[in-house]
Amino acid sequence: AQTVTQSQPEMSVQEAETVTLSCTYDTSESDYYLFWYKQPPSRQMILVIRQEAYKQQNATENRFSVNFQKAAKSFSLKISDSQLGDAAMYFCASFHYGGSQGNLIFGKGTKLSVKP
Amino acid sequence: KAGVTQTPRYLIKTRGQQVTLSCSPISGHRSVSWYQQTPGQGLQFLFEYFSETQRNKGNFPGRFSGRQFSNSRSEMNVSTLELGDSALYLCASSLDPGLAPEQYFGPGTRLTVT
Numbered sequence: 424a425q426t427v428t429q430s431q432p433e434m435s436v437q438e439a440e441t442v443t444l445s446c447t448y449d450t451s452e453s454d455y456y457l458f459w460y461k462q463p464p465s466r467q468m469i470l471v472i473r474q475e476a477y478k479q480q481n482a483t484e485n486r487f488s489v490n491f492q493k494a495a496k497s498f499s500l501k502i503s504d505s506q507l508g509d510a511a512m513y514f515c516a517s518f519h520y521g522g523s524q525g526n527l528i529f530g531k532g533t534k535l536s537v538k539p
Numbered sequence: 540k541a542g543v544t545q546t547p548r549y550l551i552k553t554r555g556q557q558v559t560l561s562c563s564p565i566s567g568h569r570s571v572s573w574y575q576q577t578p579g580q581g582l583q584f585l586f587e588y589f590s591e592t593q594r595n596k597g598n599f600p601g602r603f604s605g606r607q608f609s610n611s612r613s614e615m616n617v618s619t620l621e622l623g624d625s626a627l628y629l630c631a632s633s634l635d636p637g638l639a640p641e642q643y644f645g646p647g648t649r650l651t652v653t
Contacts, residue, residue: 456640467644467645467646469644470641470642473641514582518640520636526595526597527584527642528584529581531581
């Protein structure tokens with residue numbers, strides 16, 4: 424079964440500094456996608472960034488970037504120049520075509536606090 | 540383009556009752572997925588609908604059911620509510636998982652069962 428593990432329940436970062444959130448996953452599939460979602464206290468889940476497994480290049484979206492290590496099944500999220508608005512729960516998720524479609528598998532999440 | 544909308548946003552029900560939640564996907568999106576979010580279990584997949592057909596179902600009892608209409612709007616129903624059904628129910632839409640698997644979430648419906 425596919426699993427996603429986020430080993431850091433909580434993280435804290437100083438405003439304007441950089442923080443990295445960790446995620447590992449397990450799959451036997453070769454075709455899959457990985458995502459990071461952000462869920463602010465208002466509860467609306469927002470897609471932050473996506474990575475296609477067949478692409479070696481790490482995805483980047485403005486201040487957000489990933490370090491995708493396929494062999495190690497690791498997918499970390501780096502937030503640069505952290506802002507107060509980055510404070511939220513961050514969920515790592517995987518999507519697999521080989522098994523069930525329409526099914527995101529989520530990690531337990533990392534609660535990120537940003538200190539002014 | 541309007542985002543995913545869910546109604547109602549909050550619900551309080553009593554054990555044994557049933558409830559229906561509604562989700563309107565982003566215009567043009569044909570796939571709708573439902574997730575249950577609780578502090579203890581995290582985010583768990585309930586089911587996914589595409590073109591009015593349930594394509595995938597998570598490990599939930601038969602009390603949880605859903606459907607999708609021809610305009611892609613979806614409803615989920617929970618019958619004989621239990622205290623453990625108290626959760627945030629999230630709906631997500633995607634264009635077509637076969638083309639673009641990213642899902643876009645609604646604000647959720649907070650269900651409290653007393």
